[in-house]
Amino acid sequence: MSASFPSQANAIPSAPVRPALPKDARGALAKNVEDALQALPIHFKTNTNIEGIEAGDLFSLSGVLGGTIEIQTVETLNRLRPVWDPDDLWPDYGFERSSQAYPDVRLVTRSSGKEPIVLGIELKGWYLLSKEEEPSYRYVATKEASSPYDLICVVPWHLNNILSGVPKVLPPYIENARFAADMRTYYWTQLRGKTAEDRRIITPQGVSPYPSSKKQSSDTAAKDSGNFGRIARVPGLMKEYSKGMLETRILGIQARHWIRFFKAYSDAASMEEVEQKLRKLIEQNSGSNLSENSTLAAQKLFEIRDLLA
Structure with a gap:
């Protein structure tokens, strides 16, 4: 089924507004998790050490180390439990990563009688020295695949000695997942494209938060699907953040x-x-x-x- 939006002949509607977090225990948890993510540059630890890489291979580092950085980010989050659970309200929960699921990091418990998943983070690394000079991350999950508490997080990193050394992470980009989906859709359907077909998005039906890996939960652009979801190019999301990160001195x-x-x-x-x-x-x-x-x-x-x- 295609998403329905006003035609370009009409006035362009206002941009989506970032929603306030619900004022409940999970809302407080989401805010604390965001604080913990902001603290990653201070607390991130890794045993990974790269030596002997050639300059010509530098741009391939994202594929080689991207998953490792994301795994170690999750490990760091679990060490930061005093930040995201200062009152010990979620003692049975821990962050787990599954690259095949959306979101790929979930705060879960195995305890019976408790909600199995209370928060999700779509987590992606960004190798800061990538040739594109922007994150290549494509965020395509449909809005309904996220709960109001879920986040997307992009973690920039580089080797501390440029061609060698240990990965060093920088302040991450963090956004409400539903708002990011709304902004992505708004950009695609209202601010780009020449025809209705250029702007059309196909949205899966019957999607709910934390879908199984077998459930279709991604929006799809009718045309130019390879560029759909490139949130680094969406005004109001990552553009200014990415520009600032590229000014980081190494x-x-x-x-x-x-x-x-x-x-x-x-x-x-x-x-x-x-x-x-x-x-x-x-x-x-x-x-x-x-x-x-x-x-x-x-x-x-x-x-x-x-x-x-």
């Missing part, structure tokens, strides 16, 4: 400049071409984004160039 250089350097390296035919592209990049940015750190940036990037040669 070893004194903004993440976006590391990406451009490694693009130049991976796309170049020779080290001479790398040097030409690198000098052009530094010249283009030395008076703007690199500002007072342009000399340091040039020095660090050329040091890495020499290491790669």
